[in-house]
Amino acid sequence: MKNGRSVEVRLPSELGFEKVAMSTAASMATLMGFSANRIEDLKTAVAEACINAIEHGNQLDDSLSVAVVLSTTADELEVKVIDDGSGISASPAAPDIDRKILGEEDPRGMGMFLIQALVDEAEWHKGPPGKSFVRLVIRLDKEKP
Amino acid sequence: MQEATKITNRKATAVSGAAVSILAFSGDISSASKESILAAYHSVNGATPKILLDFTGIDYINSSGIAIIIQMLLEASKSSAGTIAIFGLSPHFQKVFTMVGIHKYAKLYTGEKEALAEA
Numbered sequence: 001m002k003n004g005r006s007v008e009v010r011l012p013s014e015l016g017f018e019k020v021a022m023s024t025a026a027s028m029a030t031l032m033g034f035s036a037n038r039i040e041d042l043k044t045a046v047a048e049a050c051i052n053a054i055e056h057g058n059q060l061d062d063s064l065s066v067a068v069v070l071s072t073t074a075d076e077l078e079v080k081v082i083d084d085g086s087g088i089s090a091s092p093a094a095p096d097i098d099r100k101i102l103g104e105e106d107p108r109g110m111g112m113f114l115i116q117a118l119v120d121e122a123e124w125h126k127g128p129p130g131k132s133f134v135r136l137v138i139r140l141d142k143e144k145p
Numbered sequence: 146m147q148e149a150t151k152i153t154n155r156k157a158t159a160v161s162g163a164a165v166s167i168l169a170f171s172g173d174i175s176s177a178s179k180e181s182i183l184a185a186y187h188s189v190n191g192a193t194p195k196i197l198l199d200f201t202g203i204d205y206i207n208s209s210g211i212a213i214i215i216q217m218l219l220e221a222s223k224s225s226a227g228t229i230a231i232f233g234l235s236p237h238f239q240k241v242f243t244m245v246g247i248h249k250y251a252k253l254y255t256g257e258k259e260a261l262a263e264a
Contacts, residue, residue, distance in 0.1 A: 016147040097250065110208040
């Protein structure tokens with residue numbers, strides 16, 4: 001595959017469609033030569049980014065869609081997940097399993113943590129409708145354990 | 146559009162001789178699975194001293210699905226009925242479950258044989 005290739009997928013704001021983005025990201029990563037382990041990491045990170053965009057960004061609004069833009073360089077795959085929400089600026093906190101088991105913390109709310117833990121770069125950008133996005137990058141030369 | 150989780154419930158005997166309930170999941174585990182998974186757990190909770198969750202047939206689990214498992218562990222921690230252990234996770238989801246700390250409250254085994262050996 002030549003460098004600088006880009007693919008865009010638009011998802012309805014309905015849970016379940018994140019799997020379309022996962023499959024597309026996995027296909028791109030396979031073409032680039034990523035290992036099976038890294039592709040699994042990417043699939044989970046992309047799924048969580050899309051779920052956040054569908055649920056929180058677009059509030060499950062049928063009239064809105066989530067854009068997923070996948071771009072390649074020689075050694076990087078960048079995934080931008082763009083929604084119509086106002087975006088997120090806070091850094092994701094690590095889940096505290098002890099507090100969750102005690103009922104002191106919501107059992108949910110692990111998506112951003114997983115994204116950051118599983119890819120090489122993750123950043124959240126706030127913007128006007130249609131401009132808020134999360135940007136994920138995985139690199140060929142950096143195999144996470 | 147979310148795929149439903151299929152759940153089967155069977156009984157097994159651990160190497161120790163203890164009776165074990167096994168809840169085997171297949172398909173996807175997502176926010177849509179909450180009611181069915183917690184209902185399946187409630188149906189076996191207290192029936193045997195140990196409950197094993199079999200993830201061998203699971204293709205996809207997201208953070209909302211993981212939260213359901215944490216909810217189950219929260220309920221188990223408040224009940225003296227039985228403990229929960231997990232087997233059949235792919236290496237990727239073993240890593241993810243460990244990242245979020247589930248292994249502190251439910252032992253993770255590779256397969257059913259290993260789980261029954263220690264149950």
